[in-house]
Amino acid sequence: MSREEKKTLKDMYDSQMKQFFEFVESMKKSLGVPMFPDMKSGKALYFDQREITLRFIISVENIKEFFNGLAEGKLLGTKCKDCNQLYFPPQKDCPRCRTSNMEWIELSKEGELLTFTQINVKPYSFSHYDDYIVGIVRLPEGINVTAWIRENDPKKLKPGMKMRLEIVKREPENYYTYEWVPVA
Amino acid sequence: MKRNVAVVGVGHSKYGVRNDVSLPELAWESINMALEDAGLEQKDIEYVVVSNVGGWSSEPLSAVVINEYAGICPTGTVRVEAACASGSAAVKLAYDMVASGHVDIAMAVGVEKMNESPTPTVVEFIGRAGNYFWEFQNFGLTFPGYYALYMTAYMYKYGATEEDFCKVAVKNHYYGARNPKAQFQKEVTVEQCMSSRYIAWPIKLFDSSPITDGSAAVILASEEVAKQLTDSPVWIRAIGYASDTSNLSKRDTFTSLRAGVLAGEQAYKKAGIDKDKAVETIDVAEVHDCFTIAEVMAYEDLGFAKRGEGIEMIRNEETYIGGKIPVNLSGGLKAKGHPIAATGEGMIAELTNQLLSRVEKDRQAPIKNGYALAHNIGGTGHYAYVTILSLSKS
Structure with missing residues (x-):
């Protein structure tokens, strides 16, 4: 099987969902409401007619050096200049000293x-x-x-x-x- | 001044795939049972703590939806989240309301309807229960994956095998088969477990607790009120609690859950129990066996076994009835099921029934000292609650 033809878990998940949608849509068409029987128990289920997509937008303003560092081939952490504590994942603040006196350092x-x-x-x-x-x-x-x-x-x-x-x-x-x- | 607090009523729904009921209907099953058990009416409940992690289910303000359905309105309420330990956190808050004298009667009700979303979505949600940005975003860990990191470390450090861990599944299914409330009421063999597929190597499907719908409720009362309500109150003697880092990379050890150790030590101290004598003192325990490795670590974290010897306890069947200390006679999360935020109340309901000797005969622990322990972990040792119940007040 060539790489292009190889089925991933996603293909399986997607085809299962597609079959499910088609079943629910056909039930909705015949009943006039999005109600369908559970495949296993036969109990009546209602298919949510509203959909939500979650994709977050996260501030990295104070750790943008980390991402710039990756693009330059470096893994960076932060180090507190007051107590020398290292932080990875990098932090803007040192909770030990309750200060924000940090420097960026390249990790091994x-x-x-x-x-x-x-x-x-x-x-x-x-x-x-x-x-x-x-x-x-x-x-x-x-x-x-x-x-x-x-x-x-x-x-x-x-x-x-x-x-x-x-x-x-x-x-x-x-x-x-x-x-x-x-x-x- | 702190007041004594007793469990005066418990309710526990059937766990499983509950496509026969909605979220509020499912919560009502255990609320109604707990009211009946306590001989109380809705108007007697002065505060309700609802535990429900949700995300995978449709009602985000589940507390008010449940209370409205159950006829508990306009009573004060809140929804709490401590991942898989949400239920114990709810019991802790209800306990505080009574112990502090704010109210005389409070209820903790946990409910989870995980089957409102398809399995890949549930896997996605639970996988994000750690540090989303640093450990999920790029590396796609799953809940079994987090615990698999512990299982790998434990196997290499102590020479435990996958077969050994399967023995936890065998024990918990053995008792689940005797619990009519359990999701899986079927015994399994080590061979069946060993031939189940890997979900997060070295964790196999049979090492793992299932995706579960379920609810459980616990009604707590002050000493004065408890004495009017029942001749057999079960006292909450101690609750210990702790947490750990969200990033697993920040942990020092992968063979023990530090939060579980700390919560246990706190609870033992408050209850006046010597950790080294826990096995002799406690008649029955429910421990957080979301995966088989979690039960083995719990033995050690709670002092039932020395470090590295938890695996011996299961090899030698020391946590069956008749062994050193019976553990998870309900079937545990593994076989009874793990409706995330209802698991904590479910443990308290089970142990209350155990202490009162009212569970099914072939899974009833002999009650000698009248002590029971619930060990409830949230996430991968992110939260921990250990609750000690007793038939005696002090």
């Missing part, structure tokens, strides 16, 4: 794998990807970074393995993010 691109999983049943918004492995890696500076690991078989991984961080373009969305790569 190497670390040790703490734990991992492979996501097989994916959320709808991730269902167009193949199964992906997510891991948490500890950097020498004592900070942990969660990201995908470039590996398809979880059995090839083990806690304690050395990992290297790469800034990558996530496709098909085409934006910069970061990923762990096992060090051979």
